[in-house]
Amino acid sequence: MCGIIGYNGFRDADIVILNGLKKLEYRGYDSAGIAIIDKKQQVYKEIGEIKNLEEKLPKIKGTIGIGHTRWATTGGVTKNNAHPHLSTSGKIAIVHNGIIENYVKLRENLEKKGFKFVSQTDSEIIANLIEDNYKGNLKDAVFSAIKKLEGYYAIVVTCEDEPDKIIGARLQSPLVIGVGDNENFLASDIPAFLKYTNRVIYLNEAEICVLTKKDVKVYNKDEKVVDKKENVIDWNIQDAEKSGFPHFMLKEIYDQPDTVNQVLRGRISEIHRNINFNENVENLLNSNISSIQIVACGTSYYAGLIGKYIIEKFTDTPVFVEFASEYRYFGLKHESSLVIAITQSGETLDTLAALREAKNSGCKTLVITNVVGSTATRISDAYILMQSGPEIGVAATKTFTSQIIVLLLIALKLGMIKNKISAVQLYEYIRYLREIPRTVRDVLNKNNEILDIAKQLKNAESVFFIGRGVNYPLSLEGALKLKEISYIHAEGFAAGELKHGPFALLTKSTPVVVIATKDATYDKILANIGEVKARGSQVIAIAEIDDTEIEKHADFVLRVPGGSGVLPSIPIIVVLQLLAYHVADLRKCSIDKPRNLAKSVTVE
Ligand code: M6R
Numbered sequence: 001m002c003g004i005i006g007y008n009g010f011r012d013a014d015i016v017i018l019n020g021l022k023k024l025e026y027r028g029y030d031s032a033g034i035a036i037i038d039k040k041q042q043v044y045k046e047i048g049e050i051k052n053l054e055e056k057l058p059k060i061k062g063t064i065g066i067g068h069t070r071w072a073t074t075g076g077v078t079k080n081n082a083h084p085h086l087s088t089s090g091k092i093a094i095v096h097n098g099i100i101e102n103y104v105k106l107r108e109n110l111e112k113k114g115f116k117f118v119s120q121t122d123s124e125i126i127a128n129l130i131e132d133n134y135k136g137n138l139k140d141a142v143f144s145a146i147k148k149l150e151g152y153y154a155i156v157v158t159c160e161d162e163p164d165k166i167i168g169a170r171l172q173s174p175l176v177i178g179v180g181d182n183e184n185f186l187a188s189d190i191p192a193f194l195k196y197t198n199r200v201i202y203l204n205e206a207e208i209c210v211l212t213k214k215d216v217k218v219y220n221k222d223e224k225v226v227d228k229k230e231n232v233i234d235w236n237i238q239d240a241e242k243s244g245f246p247h248f249m250l251k252e253i254y255d256q257p258d259t260v261n262q263v264l265r266g267r268i269s270e271i272h273r274n275i276n277f278n279e280n281v282e283n284l285l286n287s288n289i290s291s292i293q294i295v296a297c298g299t300s301y302y303a304g305l306i307g308k309y310i311i312e313k314f315t316d317t318p319v320f321v322e323f324a325s326e327y328r329y330f331g332l333k334h335e336s337s338l339v340i341a342i343t344q345s346g347e348t349l350d351t352l353a354a355l356r357e358a359k360n361s362g363c364k365t366l367v368i369t370n371v372v373g374s375t376a377t378r379i380s381d382a383y384i385l386m387q388s389g390p391e392i393g394v395a396a397t398k399t400f401t402s403q404i405i406v407l408l409l410i411a412l413k414l415g416m417i418k419n420k421i422s423a424v425q426l427y428e429y430i431r432y433l434r435e436i437p438r439t440v441r442d443v444l445n446k447n448n449e450i451l452d453i454a455k456q457l458k459n460a461e462s463v464f465f466i467g468r469g470v471n472y473p474l475s476l477e478g479a480l481k482l483k484e485i486s487y488i489h490a491e492g493f494a495a496g497e498l499k500h501g502p503f504a505l506l507t508k509s510t511p512v513v514v515i516a517t518k519d520a521t522y523d524k525i526l527a528n529i530g531e532v533k534a535r536g537s538q539v540i541a542i543a544e545i546d547d548t549e550i551e552k553h554a555d556f557v558l559r560v561p562g563g564s565g566v567l568p569s570i571p572i573i574v575v576l577q578l579l580a581y582h583v584a585d586l587r588k589c590s591i592d593k594p595r596n597l598a599k600s601v602t603v604e
Contacts, residue, residue: 002083002097003027003069004175005192006156006166008211009183014060017067020185020192021050026241026248026390027097027188028071030372031082035093036065037163043093045082063213064163066156068095072372073387074103075120085124087131088115091160092138094130096123097188098153098173099387101266106148126155138162139210142169143223146208152265156186169208172261177201177209177216179230184211190233191241198233247591249393249485253577254444256398257437259388260570263402267409268430273423275413280382284366285413289338292317293331293363295324295354296342297601299396299480300403304342305473306569307407314415324354333361340410341367344391344399345600346374355379368406370399384410393592394599395485397577400477401440401570405433432563436570439561443574446558450575453540453556454582460488460511464502464537465576466495467515468525474515474572481580485594486587495528508536513579516543516550517568529553542575544568 003024007016013036021032032053033045038061046053050069068083075081084093100106103122106129111117115128126145133144138159146153152172158165168175168186178185178193178200185193186209190200203209206221218228245251267276277285292311294304301323308319322331324341328350333339339358343351346369356379359365367380370388377383386402412429415421421429457463463482465475476492483490493502495514506512512532516525529539530553541554544562551557560571584591 002071003188003192004066004083004095004097004154004156004186005068005188006066006095006158006168006186006211007183008064008166008213009180010063010213011183013062013065014057016185016196017065018050018054018057019195020187021053021067021069023191023194023241024069024188025050026392028069028390030070030072030077031079032067032069033082033084034060034065034067035084035086035158036060036062037158037160038062039160041086041090041093041158041160043084043086045079045084047077047079047082064158064166066093066095066158066166071389073099073385074122077372078119080119081121083123085119085121085127087127089131092127092131092134092157094123094127094155094157096126096153096155098171099151099265100125100149100153101151102149122151126153130157134159136161138165138167139208139219142167142208146171154188164212166211167208168203168211170203171206175203177203177211179216182213184213184216186211189241189243194233199230200233201228201230247393247581247585249395249397249581249591252391252393252397253574253581255389256401256440256574257444259386259398259402260405260437260440262387262389263405264433265387268433270427270430273427273430275409275416275426277384277409277413278382281366281384284338284364284382285410286417287338287364288336289317289364289414290336291334292319292338292340293327293358294319294321294340294342295327295331295351295358296321297324297348297350299400299477300342300344300348300351302473302477302480303400303403303407304340305476306404306470307340307342307411309470309473310408311411311414314411315418315420317414317418323350324348325350328354328357331357333358333363335362337363339363339365341365341376341380342403343367343376344370344386344396344403346371346376347600349601352376352379368403370402391599394594394597395481395580395591401573404569404573405436408433432567439571440574442561443571443578446575447578450558450578451582453558454579454586456538456540456556457488457511457579457583458586460509462489462491462505462510464506464510464512465490465492465515466498466512466528468495468521469519470569471515471517471572474569474576475513477573478513478515478576478580481577482583484597485580485591486584486589487595488583495525498528498531503531503535506532506535506537511538511540513540513542514554515572516541516547517572518544518547518562526553542572
């Protein structure tokens with residue numbers, strides 16, 4: 001995820017673009033840049049936050065330009081990799097948000113034609129591709145170029161030879177037009193220009209727009225002009241940063257259909273029936289691995305526990321999951337083990353320390369993280385990026401689902417390497433993975449139902465979450481989400497363990513959330529519900545759509561799309577996230593910044 005902006009008007013473009021970038025900084029902040037046409041393209045870039053760029057930027061004349069704040073995916077965090085990128089002649093400048101999957105091939109072809117590249121990004125090829133197709137009309141060149149792109153993008157383009165226009169195009173990445181008087185804007189998100197105008201035009205998939213100072217024209221993919229409706233936004237700036245959601249956490253929960261697509265992108269292939277990772281990761285997974293140790297903290301640790309169930313099921317390889325803070329001092333370190341560190345931020349001190357211990361002991365190390373260039377990516381032998389965009393809410397949501405999907409991909413890949421799963425089975429799983437965004441949307445559509453259940457929980461002093469198999473770590477995560485943002489005491493238990501102690505805490509006023517999917521232990525979980533009900537506690541079941549039995553046992557039922565084994569896990573997580581969110585909201589808690597917690601824990 002990155003933030004992009006374009007401006008064409010009468011104001012100083014440098015000021016408008018810097019203001020806009022600051023509003024987009026939540027979308028990425030590892031480098032930023034600006035390109036303004038003052039006869040020639042004037043390009044400035046800096047590593048780090050936008051204030052670094054602002055401090056070093058000289059005054060630039062010019063009323064047309066583009067800007068970018070980066071969340072690196074392809075190519076590390078360097079000045080050369082920062083946007084805007086120029087074409088070889090230096091005349092065309094582009095900013096890009098997205099991933100171009102066929103960039104290696106396109107780059108090879110362009111290099112053969114004499115085009116020069118200075119970055120390792122997929123984005124730079126877009127500038128040269130447009131130049132390669134340029135015959136005096138920028139719009140036509142953009143149309144020709146994007147036909148060759150595979151992947152997804154939002155781009156904004158300017159050209160020295162046509163200094164009266166900016167062009168935008170999008171496919172599966174956001175881009176919105178801001179319409180002003182004698183000025184027009186393009187940006188990834190409305191807050192970037194809301195200070196200047198609240199009139200917006202939304203671009204549909206595959207549309208292109210041409211913005212002069214006075215005019216906005218939108219074209220469909222067949223290059224025909226389309227009539228677009230202007231919308232007037234009545235959000236204030238703060239609302240707009242959250243895309244109209246009251247909290248970042250809720251926005252991030254609703255981001256999940258997209259983030260699931262992003263984490264899968266480029267990694268699964270139905271045609272070749274394969275899972276693809278980068279070369280370093282593939283080499284690690286193909287090496288001789290006797291066992292896997294997963295180290296992590298908090299929600300990432302629970303993702304690790306889910307990973308244990310999944311990886312053992314598909315590979316027969318033993319998996320041990322340890323808190324990073326314990327592993328670093330007490331964990332056994334075997335040279336033949338693969339140590340997988342899971343960390344959204346890539347900066348959690350305990351996880352980094354565990355990773356260093358593993359590395360120093362000769363273990364192979366792999367990191368699953370959301371932050372390219374983070375310390376974890378620099379310590380490990382290889383890393384897999386979640387590609388979920390920045391997560392602002394302290395409570396991890398979209399990155400948890402991405403972690404689980406990465407672990408599922410690792411399990412499937414290892415299963416194939418070890419001949420434990422066939423190409424036909426893999427194909428079935430790939431089809432399921434493609435369905436996940438839809439199943440997540442189905443759960444999001446039940447938001448009001450989940451809010452009604454949250455009303456049942458909001459005054460509880462203590463809530464239990466129980467499940468068996470993979471539903472046990474899901475219960476732990478459900479309890480963690482509730483306790484960290486609503487401050488209600490909550491515990492997750494393996495359902496079979498209740499009778500070994502926790503029952504002593506159960507009273508009539510302790511609601512129990514039971515995750516009851518139709519796996520081999522379904523009858524056992526019904527029996528557990530019976531035990532809970534016998535003690536007078538209220539049972540809220542999360543069950544599959546086609547479960548006709550559950551209503552006879554539970555007081556309330558929330559339904560999720562079904563499937564076998566670990567497959568319903570992602571929609572269940574979304575239910576648990578929304579449940580915690582609504583309870584916290586009803587209790588008027590500080591949802592995005594809960595007391596005593598920090599997003600990234602860089603102390604021991
Ligand atoms: O950045 P990390 O994934 O390493 O962070 C680990 C935990 O601090 C984090 O998951 C924490 O538990 C979250 N607040 C949970 O919502």
